[in-house]
Amino acid sequence: MTDKEIYKKKIKSNIDEFGYHVTLVTSQTEPRYAYTIGLYQKFNIELVFAGGIFFMKDEILSIFKAVINELKSNENASKVKIKDLGTFSFTKVDRSWSKLMLLGVYDFFDIEEFNAIQIYPDEHHFTLDIPDLSRKFNPSIEKVWKWLKNDLKYPVSKKMMVVTNLDALKGVKITEIMRWEEDEFEMFAGSGDDVKKEEIRVVPFSTLLGIDETLGGVLNLKVGKGFWRGDDSNKWNNWG
Known part of the structure; x- marks a missing residue:
């Protein structure tokens, strides 16, 4: 079994058990981000939390769980308040970002398009690694995220x-x-x-x-x- 087949098997197992899988992406050039795979089947959406280094990994997972529970009870919800973590709003993700970031969704479901929602923290928990995914990807505006397409043109190791x-x-x-x-x-x-x-x-x-x-x-x-x-x-x- 290849690494890709093992990965897909893990995703399917998590979807079967929890209703979704969370992929955490770390990079030597872009900020950390996380997104769901599996909500598409029931809700026709996937969720993404981009940047937000204020929060630790376990907190990110708790945020996803709370947001999903809120959307299950009210699919038109626009925000959710989570104890000890703050208030989070939801905005639709432009597909230019989805094509760059949520590759696992396209691959797992073998689909061309889907709707994605960005989870956006409140002002107190906001850090400048959080992009605005509602507008079309523009590296001249989202300078922290321009490395999704551009090479890092500085004399440094990507391991830095x-x-x-x-x-x-x-x-x-x-x-x-x-x-x-x-x-x-x-x-x-x-x-x-x-x-x-x-x-x-x-x-x-x-x-x-x-x-x-x-x-x-x-x-x-x-x-x-x-x-x-x-x-x-x-x-x-x-x-x-």
């Missing part, structure tokens, strides 16, 4: 990951950078010493680059060295 904080992912200016390994950076908004453990996230370098293009200038930083800058300046200074 960045330890950062939620403030940076919400758009607060990154002011401290350290390069610990060739493919490992720390980039914090504010003082890294003040960042709480629960606020730390690990994302592809390209995600932060999409949020702040000035970060492209730090790639010449040597391993073991750091940069800093003020809140009101884009000029990087050598740490220490």
